[in-house]
Amino acid sequence: MSVHEDEVVKRQRDRARLTAWLLGGFVILLFLVTIAKIGLQK
Amino acid sequence: MTSVPIATERALPAEWRDFLALTKPRVMSLVVFTGLAGMLVAPVVPPLVLGFTAILCIALGAGAAGALNQWYEADLDAKMRRTAKRPLPDGRMDRQSALHFGVGLSVFSVILMDLAANHLAALLLATSILFYVLVYTVWLKRRTAQNIVIGGAAGAFPPLIGWVAATGEIASLPLLLFAIIFLWTPPHFWALSLFVRSDYAAANVPMLPVTAGVEATRRQIFLYSLPMALAAVAPWPLGLAGPLYGVVAAALSATFVVMAALVLANHATEPAQMGPEKKLFGFSVLYLFALFAVLVADRWMMA
Numbered sequence: 001m002s003v004h005e006d007e008v009v010k011r012q013r014d015r016a017r018l019t020a021w022l023l024g025g026f027v028i029l030l031f032l033v034t035i036a037k038i039g040l041q042k
Numbered sequence: 043m044t045s046v047p048i049a050t051e052r053a054l055p056a057e058w059r060d061f062l063a064l065t066k067p068r069v070m071s072l073v074v075f076t077g078l079a080g081m082l083v084a085p086v087v088p089p090l091v092l093g094f095t096a097i098l099c100i101a102l103g104a105g106a107a108g109a110l111n112q113w114y115e116a117d118l119d120a121k122m123r124r125t126a127k128r129p130l131p132d133g134r135m136d137r138q139s140a141l142h143f144g145v146g147l148s149v150f151s152v153i154l155m156d157l158a159a160n161h162l163a164a165l166l167l168a169t170s171i172l173f174y175v176l177v178y179t180v181w182l183k184r185r186t187a188q189n190i191v192i193g194g195a196a197g198a199f200p201p202l203i204g205w206v207a208a209t210g211e212i213a214s215l216p217l218l219l220f221a222i223i224f225l226w227t228p229p230h231f232w233a234l235s236l237f238v239r240s241d242y243a244a245a246n247v248p249m250l251p252v253t254a255g256v257e258a259t260r261r262q263i264f265l266y267s268l269p270m271a272l273a274a275v276a277p278w279p280l281g282l283a284g285p286l287y288g289v290v291a292a293a294l295s296a297t298f299v300v301m302a303a304l305v306l307a308n309h310a311t312e313p314a315q316m317g318p319e320k321k322l323f324g325f326s327v328l329y330l331f332a333l334f335a336v337l338v339a340d341r342w343m344m345a
Contacts, residue, residue, distance in 0.1 A: 011055045032091045033158045
């Protein structure tokens with residue numbers, strides 16, 4: 001692979017990794033929000 | 043919108059840092075702070091996770107609005123020194139990515155706000171994003187010198203949203219906070235636009251110093267600082283804040299008015315000689331931070 005292709009793959013990998021972390025964080029946040037909302041309705 | 047001298051075929055995919063830059067993080071910090079202050083002065087304190095999520099939504103909504111603003115204004119940004127290094131004019135990102143990012147983030151922030159807080163907070167967040175993008179960016183900015191006066195309302199929403207996210211309803215104090223930011227925005231932006239006037243002129247943006255001249259702008263800065271100062275002190279006589287807030291707000295606002303008077307007294311036309319304008323711009327940011335911080339401290343002491 002050329003240097004250019006290496007950089008493309010690196011950037012795509014960085015973005016994919018960050019997206020995965022953000023999605024994971026969102027799932028946890030949504031879970032916590034749901035628990036808190038249930039707690040408010042009690 | 044005109045055609046954009048931006049790279050349409052990107053050699054490399056944009057980095058995550060470019061997406062972050064698209065959200066205007068510095069503007070976002072002030073938005074988050076005023077939104078948080080609006081929430082903290084409310085009589086109801088939401089559960090930590092819901093409060094955190096609501097503030098996150100305000101931040102994401104502001105970031106989305108900033109991204110859509112940069113998507114639409116890429117051609118203007120390319121002509122101005124201050125903004126030419128942003129991801130779109132610099133060719134580090136293609137416009138479609140910025141559009142998708144901005145729209146996706148807008149929808150996401152509003153839905154999450156609805157889930158975490160309430161319908162009214164989500165509606166206000168959606169209104170603030172649409173107001174900034176459609177009313178300010180698309181409609182007013184290229185058409186009238188009053189762009190920042192009316193468009194400034196978009197930046198005044200966060201404390202109102204923070205309050206409504208906590209209480210579910212609108213009250214007089216958050217409306218006053220809205221008024222303070224609304225009246226603060228013109229002198230804040232016009233102070234900046236005085237010393238970057240040539241940028242706006244080059245990009246053909248009808249900011250007040252370009253259309254009416256520097257002296258008229260200085261008069262407007264001073265005139266706007268007066269009702270802004272009154273609105274800033276008003277929570278005290280209205281019984282919505284205590285003497286701590288009243289005294290600090292009066293001192294800060296008096297300083298703001300004096301600095302605006304120094305701007306009025308300056309007759310320089312060259313940016314290098316616009317010391318009072320640069321000082322007022324810097325102080326205006328500090329002013330808003332300090333005003334909201336002392337309001338929170340005051341309300342907590344009163345509680």
